[in-house]
Amino acid sequence: MQVTLADIKRGQQAIITDVSSIHIPLKLLEMGCLPGNLVELVQVAPFADPMYLNINGTHLAIRKETAIHILIDITNG
Amino acid sequence: MAKQINVALIGNPNTGKTSVFNALTGLNQKVGNYPGITVEKKEGVCKLPRGVKAHIIDLPGTYSLNASSLDENVVIELLLNKNDKDFPDVAVVVSDVENLKRNLLLFTQIKDLEIPTILAINMSDRMKYKGIQLDIPLLEKELQTKIALISTRKNKGIDELKELIINYKELSVKPCVNASEIDPNYFDNLRKAFPNQLLYKLWLVITQDVNFGKTDRNEVDAINSFKTKSKADLKRLQQKETIKRYQFINSTLKKGHTIDLKSAKDLRIQLDRILTHKVWGYLIFFIILLTIFQAIYVWSSVPMDLIDTAFAFLSEWTKNSLPQGAFTNLIAEGIIPGLGGIVIFIPQIAFLFLFISVLEESGYMSRVVFLMDRIMRRFGLSGKSVVPLISGTACAIPAIMATRNIESWKERLITILVTPFTTCSARLPVYLIIISLVIPEGKFIGLDYQALTLMLLYLIGFGTAIFSAWLLNKILKIKSKTFFVVEMPNYKLPLFKNVVLTVIEKTKSFVFGAGKIILAISIVLWFLASYGPGDDFNNAESIVTTAYASENLSSEELQQKIASHKLEHSFIGIAGHAIEPAIRPLGYDWKIGIAIVSSFAAREVFVGTLATIYSVGNDEEETIKNRMAGEVNPILGGPLFNFASGISLLLFYAFAMQCMSTLAIVKRETNSWKWPTLQLVIMSGFAYIVALIAFQVLK
Numbered sequence: 001m002q003v004t005l006a007d008i009k010r011g012q013q014a015i016i017t018d019v020s021s022i023h024i025p026l027k028l029l030e031m032g033c034l035p036g037n038l039v040e041l042v043q044v045a046p047f048a049d050p051m052y053l054n055i056n057g058t059h060l061a062i063r064k065e066t067a068i069h070i071l072i073d074i075t076n077g
Numbered sequence: 078m079a080k081q082i083n084v085a086l087i088g089n090p091n092t093g094k095t096s097v098f099n100a101l102t103g104l105n106q107k108v109g110n111y112p113g114i115t116v117e118k119k120e121g122v123c124k125l126p127r128g129v130k131a132h133i134i135d136l137p138g139t140y141s142l143n144a145s146s147l148d149e150n151v152v153i154e155l156l157l158n159k160n161d162k163d164f165p166d167v168a169v170v171v172s173d174v175e176n177l178k179r180n181l182l183l184f185t186q187i188k189d190l191e192i193p194t195i196l197a198i199n200m201s202d203r204m205k206y207k208g209i210q211l212d213i214p215l216l217e218k219e220l221q222t223k224i225a226l227i228s229t230r231k232n233k234g235i236d237e238l239k240e241l242i243i244n245y246k247e248l249s250v251k252p253c254v255n256a257s258e259i260d261p262n263y264f265d266n267l268r269k270a271f272p273n274q275l276l277y278k279l280w281l282v283i284t285q286d287v288n289f290g291k292t293d294r295n296e297v298d299a300i301n302s303f304k305t306k307s308k309a310d311l312k313r314l315q316q317k318e319t320i321k322r323y324q325f326i327n328s329t330l331k332k333g334h335t336i337d338l339k340s341a342k343d344l345r346i347q348l349d350r351i352l353t354h355k356v357w358g359y360l361i362f363f364i365i366l367l368t369i370f371q372a373i374y375v376w377s378s379v380p381m382d383l384i385d386t387a388f389a390f391l392s393e394w395t396k397n398s399l400p401q402g403a404f405t406n407l408i409a410e411g412i413i414p415g416l417g418g419i420v421i422f423i424p425q426i427a428f429l430f431l432f433i434s435v436l437e438e439s440g441y442m443s444r445v446v447f448l449m450d451r452i453m454r455r456f457g458l459s460g461k462s463v464v465p466l467i468s469g470t471a472c473a474i475p476a477i478m479a480t481r482n483i484e485s486w487k488e489r490l491i492t493i494l495v496t497p498f499t500t501c502s503a504r505l506p507v508y509l510i511i512i513s514l515v516i517p518e519g520k521f522i523g524l525d526y527q528a529l530t531l532m533l534l535y536l537i538g539f540g541t542a543i544f545s546a547w548l549l550n551k552i553l554k555i556k557s558k559t560f561f562v563v564e565m566p567n568y569k570l571p572l573f574k575n576v577v578l579t580v581i582e583k584t585k586s587f588v589f590g591a592g593k594i595i596l597a598i599s600i601v602l603w604f605l606a607s608y609g610p611g612d613d614f615n616n617a618e619s620i621v622t623t624a625y626a627s628e629n630l631s632s633e634e635l636q637q638k639i640a641s642h643k644l645e646h647s648f649i650g651i652a653g654h655a656i657e658p659a660i661r662p663l664g665y666d667w668k669i670g671i672a673i674v675s676s677f678a679a680r681e682v683f684v685g686t687l688a689t690i691y692s693v694g695n696d697e698e699e700t701i702k703n704r705m706a707g708e709v710n711p712i713l714g715g716p717l718f719n720f721a722s723g724i725s726l727l728l729f730y731a732f733a734m735q736c737m738s739t740l741a742i743v744k745r746e747t748n749s750w751k752w753p754t755l756q757l758v759i760m761s762g763f764a765y766i767v768a769l770i771a772f773q774v775l776k
Contacts, residue, residue, distance in 0.1 A: 026315055030141045030143070032323075034316075045448060049450075049451050050450050052353060057178065061565055
């Protein structure tokens with residue numbers, strides 16, 4: 001099964017491998033959510049939604065429904 | 078005099094763009110709206126050296142030139158329209174030294190439009206703290222621009238920026254990135270079809286799903302026929318373009334930007350561990366809310382009482398010092414209290430926006446959105462709806478103004494529409510007097526019945542707001558992108574100047590926006606209460622004097638009887654009589670009818686109007702209460718204010734849209750009469766039905 005950003009745990013780091021551009025707002029891509037960039041989970045709200053991430057140095061929060069469209073490779077943790 | 082230089086400030090949100098604007102213009106700024114939409118337009122004048130002046134426009138914050146909201150749309154519309162009077166001679170891209178990589182994306186896009194562009198790197202005072210070093214000459218060469226290293230916090234670099242603005246003609250207009258490389262064939266065809274147009278501009282027009290207004294209308298139509306690619310294809314190309322831009326930015330920054338992570342400190346992670354914590358985060362937010370609530374509710378009551386007294390004095394003074402007549406009455410009883418009705422809201426508005434702007438400036442607001450989003454989303458609201466809903470408990474007017482930062486129009490509209498259900502402080506005087514009349518004293522498991530009733534009314538208000546939000550979310554068919562991306566900016570100490578300017582600007586926009594409507598309606602209501610047709614009104618004095626001739630009334634008592642008689646036969650009194658058949662099933666008589674009609678100016682007027690009708694000299698609560706307790710229902714007999722009619726009145730005031738000021742602000746914020754009208758009809762209709770059922774069941 002493919003690992004998506006929705007599966008990341010706190011303290012884990014990952015590399016974005018692919019983003020489904022149809023489901024992802026362009027704004028997110030522009031903020032650095034692009035293949036090859038590093039991503040880390042900073043904090044989650046109750047029910048693990050929304051997720052507070054550090055993508056390529058930018059800190060932002062997205063909803064889980066968006067995170068499932070971002071594929072990742074977990075590198076540590 | 079030489080022509081002013083048109084300068085556009087552009088930048089990502091949270092880069093301190095507004096601070097730069099404030100530093101350049103100071104108090105020489107004005108805030109308006111873009112025609113036809115509710116996006117704020119901030120512009121100002123900046124004095125440059127050697128007598129040159131610059132017209133500065135602070136464009137809404139955006140991450141790129143690909144618009145996803147009305148605000149961002151404004152930026153593109155301006156940059157694509159050379160005929161616009163605000164079209165910039167020079168663009169200043171404001172960026173944050175810590176997020177330079179992301180900020181440069183927008184910069185490269187603007188460069189591609191061949192507009193002279195200055196790069197202002199803000200927050201440079203944090204470079205050392207963050208271990209960042211920049212090779213400015215190298216960056217200037219690579220990015221084909223001039224760079225101003227500024228710090229609005231330390232007030233540094235602003236003069237250098239002004240100098241660069243004066244010399245804008247020396248700036249290179251060469252693009253940094255060749256976007257057409259992402260699909261050479263496609264762009265070649267485009268070039269052949271429109272040889273006279275800038276290729277990147279064409280590309281923007283093709284990819285934007287926006288209405289470009291009158292901008293180059295004909296061109297856009299021609300270009301539309303060129304949309305040979307599917308939406309998905311276009312988006313894929315936009316993604317390619319973004320990657321290409323980042324490649325350029327990364328290779329540039331590799332040369333001119335070094336960061337020593339060892340000397341970098343990050344307060345954010347430590348703070349966020351607590352402030353966004355599952356338990357502590359909510360607790361801290363709750364404490365902050367309590368403080369805000371306390372401020373709006375309690376602290377502002379002092380200046381509000383002062384304003385109230387001052388206007389009453391002014392009205393009295395005018396009446397005594399101007400010659401008697403209709404004109405004096407208009408000023409003393411219509412215009413001055415009308416103005417007072419506007420000014421009275423200023424303390425609450427100022428306090429609320431003081432807190433909101435501190436929370437926003439510090440970066441904490443994004444954390445609130447993060448914490449509350451999941452809960453609010455179930456009801457069709459956003460994490461950002463929390464603040465308006467809570468502050469609605471003080472007053473709906475500043476609360477509705479605070480919805481402006483909700484991006485999704487649908488979520489914002491729902492928040493605006495449901496906020497008036499929350500129990501505002503103007504309902505309190507009405508609630509208190511009726512509760513003390515009809516709810517028996519006594520205790521239920523140690524809790525006072527009357528206090529319980531009051532709490533229940535607050536809960537009903539909040540519950541109805543949430544429930545109607547849920548309902549509206551199902552009903553309203555508004556296409557609005559609901560994606561949710563919130564930047565979590567670094568924590569910063571708020572800048573005093575920014576906070577003060579926000580408070581001033583919001584207060585001004587209330588006074589001049591909604592104030593006009595409030596003043597107009599107050600004057601109309603005053604007219605209706607001070608004039609009436611026929612003998613009964615015009616000869617009130619002689620009629621009352623004759624009627625009470627046998628009783629030995631003091632002149633003061635007589636005056637009160639006359640005022641009461643006049644009010645009964647004034648236009649508003651006639652309206653009260655006219656609606657009596659409609660409100661009788663609710664358990665009210667025509668006197669309550671008059672109070673309901675006139676309390677449309679503001680709910681608390683209900684008590685004062687009853688005081689006039691019952692010809693009670695002062696509006697001391699005890700006196701009115703005793704008088705109200707003695708009223709007899711003319712049809713059913715028994716006390717007029719009994720349990721059934723009291724509950725019915727409480728519920729009526731809980732739900733009815735009895736506040737013209739709120740309607741005025743909703744009109745202003747939604748830019749249409751449609752929503753306030755719907756609000757009035759639906760809320761007041763619902764209130765009527767509920768009050769009717771309550772009285773009929775309980776009587």
